[in-house]
Amino acid sequence: MNPLLDQFLSESREFSQGIAAKLLQLEDAPSDQGVINELFRLVHTLKGNSGLFTFPEMTRVLHAGEDLLGLVRNGQIAYSRELADRLLEAIDLVMAMCAEIEATEQIGGSWSQEAVRMAESLRALMPAVEAEAKTSIRTPLPAPPVELPPLAGIPEAARLEALRQCHEGETVHWVSYAPAPDCFFQGDDPLYLARQTPSLLWGSARSAEPLPALAELDTYRCLLEFHLLTTASREELDEHFRYVPDQVRITQLAPSWLADPEAALTESEAPKAPAAERASQTARPDQPVEEQLAALDTILTAQFEILQLEDHPDWFAGRLRAVAAVLRNVTRVAGDPNTAGELEAVLGECLAAGQGSLLRLWLEASKEQLISGHAAQLPGASAPVTPSSQRQAEGKAYPEPDVAKAPADEGIKFGRRAEDSPGAPRSLKVDQAKIDRLMNLIGELVVSKNALPYLAQRAETQFGVRELSREIKGEYSTINRIADEMQDAIMQVRMMAVSFVFQRFPRLVRDISRKLGKEVQLVLDGEQTEADKNIVESLADPLIHIVRNSLDHGLETPQVRRACGKPETGTLTIRASQEADRVIIEIVDDGKGIDPAIIKRKAYEKGLIDEAALERIDDRDAVNLIFAAGLSTAEVISDLSGRGVGMDVVRSAVEKINGTVVVESQLGKGTTIRISLPLSMAVTQVMIIESDGQLFGVPMDNVVETVRVPRRSLHHIKQSLTAVLRGRTVPLKALNTLLGISANPKLNSYDELAVLLVQAGGEVVGLLVDGFKETVGLIQKPFGGILSGLSAFSGSALMGDGSVLMILNIREIV
Amino acid sequence: MPIEFKRNQAVLHDVVGVEEAEGLLEWLQSKPAAKVDLARLRHLHTANLQVLMASRPAVSAWPEDRELRAWLEPALKPMP
Numbered sequence: 001m002n003p004l005l006d007q008f009l010s011e012s013r014e015f016s017q018g019i020a021a022k023l024l025q026l027e028d029a030p031s032d033q034g035v036i037n038e039l040f041r042l043v044h045t046l047k048g049n050s051g052l053f054t055f056p057e058m059t060r061v062l063h064a065g066e067d068l069l070g071l072v073r074n075g076q077i078a079y080s081r082e083l084a085d086r087l088l089e090a091i092d093l094v095m096a097m098c099a100e101i102e103a104t105e106q107i108g109g110s111w112s113q114e115a116v117r118m119a120e121s122l123r124a125l126m127p128a129v130e131a132e133a134k135t136s137i138r139t140p141l142p143a144p145p146v147e148l149p150p151l152a153g154i155p156e157a158a159r160l161e162a163l164r165q166c167h168e169g170e171t172v173h174w175v176s177y178a179p180a181p182d183c184f185f186q187g188d189d190p191l192y193l194a195r196q197t198p199s200l201l202w203g204s205a206r207s208a209e210p211l212p213a214l215a216e217l218d219t220y221r222c223l224l225e226f227h228l229l230t231t232a233s234r235e236e237l238d239e240h241f242r243y244v245p246d247q248v249r250i251t252q253l254a255p256s257w258l259a260d261p262e263a264a265l266t267e268s269e270a271p272k273a274p275a276a277e278r279a280s281q282t283a284r285p286d287q288p289v290e291e292q293l294a295a296l297d298t299i300l301t302a303q304f305e306i307l308q309l310e311d312h313p314d315w316f317a318g319r320l321r322a323v324a325a326v327l328r329n330v331t332r333v334a335g336d337p338n339t340a341g342e343l344e345a346v347l348g349e350c351l352a353a354g355q356g357s358l359l360r361l362w363l364e365a366s367k368e369q370l371i372s373g374h375a376a377q378l379p380g381a382s383a384p385v386t387p388s389s390q391r392q393a394e395g396k397a398y399p400e401p402d403v404a405k406a407p408a409d410e411g412i413k414f415g416r417r418a419e420d421s422p423g424a425p426r427s428l429k430v431d432q433a434k435i436d437r438l439m440n441l442i443g444e445l446v447v448s449k450n451a452l453p454y455l456a457q458r459a460e461t462q463f464g465v466r467e468l469s470r471e472i473k474g475e476y477s478t479i480n481r482i483a484d485e486m487q488d489a490i491m492q493v494r495m496m497a498v499s500f501v502f503q504r505f506p507r508l509v510r511d512i513s514r515k516l517g518k519e520v521q522l523v524l525d526g527e528q529t530e531a532d533k534n535i536v537e538s539l540a541d542p543l544i545h546i547v548r549n550s551l552d553h554g555l556e557t558p559q560v561r562r563a564c565g566k567p568e569t570g571t572l573t574i575r576a577s578q579e580a581d582r583v584i585i586e587i588v589d590d591g592k593g594i595d596p597a598i599i600k601r602k603a604y605e606k607g608l609i610d611e612a613a614l615e616r617i618d619d620r621d622a623v624n625l626i627f628a629a630g631l632s633t634a635e636v637i638s639d640l641s642g643r644g645v646g647m648d649v650v651r652s653a654v655e656k657i658n659g660t661v662v663v664e665s666q667l668g669k670g671t672t673i674r675i676s677l678p679l680s681m682a683v684t685q686v687m688i689i690e691s692d693g694q695l696f697g698v699p700m701d702n703v704v705e706t707v708r709v710p711r712r713s714l715h716h717i718k719q720s721l722t723a724v725l726r727g728r729t730v731p732l733k734a735l736n737t738l739l740g741i742s743a744n745p746k747l748n749s750y751d752e753l754a755v756l757l758v759q760a761g762g763e764v765v766g767l768l769v770d771g772f773k774e775t776v777g778l779i780q781k782p783f784g785g786i787l788s789g790l791s792a793f794s795g796s797a798l799m800g801d802g803s804v805l806m807i808l809n810i811r812e813i814v
Numbered sequence: 815m816p817i818e819f820k821r822n823q824a825v826l827h828d829v830v831g832v833e834e835a836e837g838l839l840e841w842l843q844s845k846p847a848a849k850v851d852l853a854r855l856r857h858l859h860t861a862n863l864q865v866l867m868a869s870r871p872a873v874s875a876w877p878e879d880r881e882l883r884a885w886l887e888p889a890l891k892p893m894p
Contacts, residue, residue: 155888184832184861191860195885205860205889211868214843219835219861 003499005105008049010427012098015046016091023084030079040069046094055107056243057115058097064119065090071126086122093118109238112245120246158202158229159258165201165231166255172201173237174251175228178208179244181221188244190226197240198232254322293371296330300367303327307360320350323359330370339366432533435493442487443779447798449483452476454801491680496536498576498585499527501543505574508544512551519558519569520551526576531583532680538657539585539677542650546587546673547572549647554591554671564668566590578679585675594665596622603628623665624762627651658684658701684780686797686807688773689756691735692743695773697797697807704757704764706772711751723755723766730757732766738813739792746770760814767814780807822847823874826862827854835861842869849874855882866890 022039026032047062065087071077093114097107154162162172175197179190194203208225211217230237234250241248303323324347331339346362452472460469502524513520531539555561555570562568573588596619603609603625609617617625626647654661659677678701686697687706707725714732715722721732732755734745745753745768755766778797783790794809817834818825819841830838842848842865850866853875858866867889877883 179860184859189832189859191863191885192857195857195881203885205863205867205885207864207867211864214839214869217839217865217868219839219865220832222860222864224860224864224867 003497003503005053005101008053009098009102010429011049012046012094014429015042015049016095016098018042019046019091020088023087026079027081027084033073036069036073036079040066040073043069055097055101057107057111057245058094060115060245061090061093061118061122064122068122068125077125077127083125086125090118090122109235109240109242112238112242116245154202154229162201162229162231162253163255163258166253166258170231171233172253172258173230173232173234174253175230175237175241176225176249176251177228177241177244177247178225178249179222179247181223183222183244183247184220190222190224193241193244194226194228197228197230198236199230201229201231203228254318256322256325296371297367299326299330300363300370304360304363304367307357307363317351320347320359327363339370342366430493435490438490439494439779442483442490444798445483446487446779449476449479450799451801452479491532494533494680495530496533497527498529498531498536498539498583499524500536501540502527502574502576504540505543505547508547509551509572512548513555516551517557518551518555520555521569521571523571523573524575525573529576529578529583530679531677535583535657535659535677535680538653539675542653542661542675543574543585543587545647545650547574550587550589550591550671550673554589554593556592560592564592579676581679583677583679585677587673587675588670590670593667593669593671594623594626594663595667596620596665599623599625620664621762623663626663627661658699660701684778684797684807685775686778686780686805687756687775688805689735689754689767689769690771690773691739691745691769692741693770695803695805696735697778697805698756698758698767698810699794699807700775702758702760702810704759707755707757707766708748708750708752709755709766711747711753714753721768725755725757725766728764730764730766732768733814734768736768738767758810758814760811763814765814778805778807823849823851824871825851825854826858828856830855830858830862832859832861835859835865838862839865839869842866842871848872851875852877852886854878857882863889 019039019042022035022042025035026039029035043062043066047059047066050058050062068077068083068087072079072083077083097111100107100111166172177190177194179188180186183190191205194205197203204227205224206227207223209223211223232240234252237248237250238245241250303326306319306323324343327343331343342362346359350357350359453476456469456472456476459465459472505524506522509520509522550572555572556564556566558568561570571588571590573586575586575588577584577586600609600614600617600622603622604611604614608625608628627650628648651661654675654677657677659675661673661675663671663673665671685700687700687703689696689698709723709725713723715724721734722729723732724730735741736743736745747753748771754769754771756769756772757764757766759765776799780795780797782788782795783793791812792809793806795807797805797807799805816826816828816830817838818827822845824838824841849872851874855877856879863886866886870890873890876887
């Protein structure tokens with residue numbers, strides 16, 4: 001899922017809960033202006049957010065809610081329990097939409113009708129004047145009864161085609177689309193929308209009322225309405241008209257309705273006499289009696305069979321009504337008012353019970369009666385009654401259109417609550433403190449787990465029980481595995497994609513490059529790379545500094561670039577990737593690069609390097625001097641960068657999270673700044689060393705290599721001790737001396753010294769120690785209280801045997 | 815221009831947008847006996863349709879686009 005949508009969903013959920021909470025708060029204090037304001041703000045924000053996506057249904061509901069709350073806020077209407085109920089229902093609807101979005105990443109068109117009704121129910125609470133002012137309201141609640149489509153207007157060919165489709169199992173919908181009068185101003189073209197209706201069979205444009213004379217015609221007021229006949233499904237139609245759901249009315253047509261245009265004609269302006277004539281064709285009085293009775297028998301048997309069919313729940317109601325409509329007509333022909341009453345009662349029961357068996361039983365019982373009753377009425381038996389005259393007598397001579405899923409029948413089902421909908425949110429928000437606590441606990445578990453090998457050793461050496469020792473080791477390996485996995489899992493919880501930081505750059509780069517009059521294309525790469533939350537968060541500031549610097553000093557203006565033969569648009573690439581247990585962030589620009597000569601000169605002028613260094617330093621190292629404090633190369637100090645703080649801040653921020661930053665630059669080609677960060681700060685890899693019988697930890701990030709140097713290959717240059725290692729001279733320092741311990745470094749049996757080569761601020765220094773131990777992953781704890789002043793150590797960690805290991809801060813002591 | 819106004823005939827072609835409606839209305843008002851030629855019309859905005867429906871000019875040629883013609887013919891046929 002796209003991250004923006006993801007965020008929208010999680011925010012929406014939060015807002016919805018906030019809205020619900022505020023509404024409940026208002027129940028206790030209905031006049032609290034602060035709460036009302038807050039409520040308004042929440043709904044307003046949520047509406048605005050929903051507008052970012054194509055969720056018109058959601059926006060519609062929220063817009064109505066916002067309007068309503070706006071009135072409450074201005075004191076135009078008072079808060080009431082009913083109002084709160086409606087708003088809560090609206091929020092539940094929004095939540096249900098969110099659930100659907102979460103599952104499918106879109107809102108189905110089926111929501112639109114519900115959204116319209118909800119919006120109208122909210123607007124219904126507004127004072128009348130206010131309601132009329134809103135042009136979008138056309139029909140107040142309740143939903144209008146289903147109108148009979150004026151079938152007379154449909155040309156014969158289209159009607160027959162629709163009927164054919166209907167018999168082939170297609171659903172035929174009648175759409176009545178009455179565009180809002182001001183719709184042209186909203187950019188709508190109703191004719192276009194109508195023409196684009198999926199699976200259109202027939203359509204017509206007509207004016208709702210006679211059009212005014214040309215002189216009075218307002219070109220920009222839509223007076224037309226459209227009637228369409230389509231075989232598209234309800235969902236397709238809802239989708240197609242999703243932006244104007246309040247302007248369309250969609251009715252499903254049953255075949256019987258399409259098949260009986262005569263009946264429709266009797267309703268409309270068609271002359272009565274031909275209608276009667278045509279109607280009588282279906283049951284001609286001059287038909288032989290037997291034939292009529294046989295036909296009646298066939299009809300009833302068919303209905304009986306229909307009722308026996310296996311039924312689909314969705315179709316059931318429609319089918320039942322279809323059967324009922326036929327039976328109703330039959331009873332009418334048979335002319336038995338009692339039977340008709342009975343039929344209605346049975347039909348009602350069937351619909352309520354949701355099964356057709358009752359109607360079937362009734363049909364079985366009354367079949368004979370119906371036939372005999374009809375026989376009695378046939379000519380010769382009594383006064384001839386033509387069906388058509390009877391029709392007119394009863395007024396309702398046509399089969400009712402069987403509206404399979406008439407929304408009006410179901411009423412408004414707003415009773416649903418968000419909690420009812422399945423699918424709880426997949427993510428949960430957890431306070432960071434709780435995760436940190438977990439982290440601490442797992443740290444303790446790791447430490448106490450590490451005590452087991454010592455215990456095993458003691459069992460063997462001190463008490464001489466090897467069996468027990470082996471068992472303890474076995475248990476240890478199990479616990480070790482679980483603890484490792486657990487640690488990993490907790491780590492995963494804290495992981496976050498760097499896109500969190502990256503996402504602000506497009507805007508930042510755009511704004512800054514505009515300001516500087518430069519053309520810059522930003523390329524983001526590897527946004528999915530993950531790292532610990534703290535790392536990612538602390539990355540934000542350094543990255544902004546670097547990007548600003550690149551834009552300000554690195555990339556040139558289009559004119560300069562053109563002169564250099566480069567494309568006018570510069571490219572700034574921010575790339576994240578993972579390398580083993582580190583995250584690498586590269587910021588690459590194709591600008592003018594850094595001139596090492598200028599940097600050297602500046603650094604010398606500012607006293608950052610001495611004359612000797614000025615001569616000795618190579619270009620690569622010179623470029624990295626930009627990270628030294630107090631160096632700025634820009635000729636002018638702009639409001640963006642150039643005060644000589646930027647890159648220095650970058651370095652210290654990166655180092656604070658155990659990262660490193662280096663810069664590579666080619667004059668005229670561009671600059672690459674590479675930041676390397678640990679994936680997680682939780683576990684530090686530490687090498688344990690021994691000196692004067694004590695154990696110390698050295699972070700692996702600082703360790704270059706461990707060597708043993710024969711005593712005779714040490715050299716004294718002035719006061720300092722040096723050795724030539726791999727062709728370069730390395731200064732050596734005794735750890736004991738650095739820590740103020742008076743003992744000398746110990747030599748091993750081959751007369752060699754243990755040298756730990758460490759990197760400290762770009763320099764490699766050899767530390768003389770007594771011995772090397774293993775490398776362990778530790779959870780380092782910073783010093784607290786009075787110990788926090790100890791700069792020689794960066795922290796401490798608890799070892800498996802319960803002892804405390806001090807971690808050296810190499811940069812400080814060397 | 816999607817509408818070509820000739821001496822006594824307006825020729826609509828391609829897609830006639832909403833902004834043309836005002837001009838069409840004025841022209842038709844000034845020439846009550848004018849004809850319209852829709853042969854090469856592919857779509858016209860509802861506002862134009864409304865103007866045509868209100869003025870009911872004689873149609874000298876119906877659109878070649880059969881689907882559009884099916885929409886326009888019933889709407890623009892002379893009143894009985």
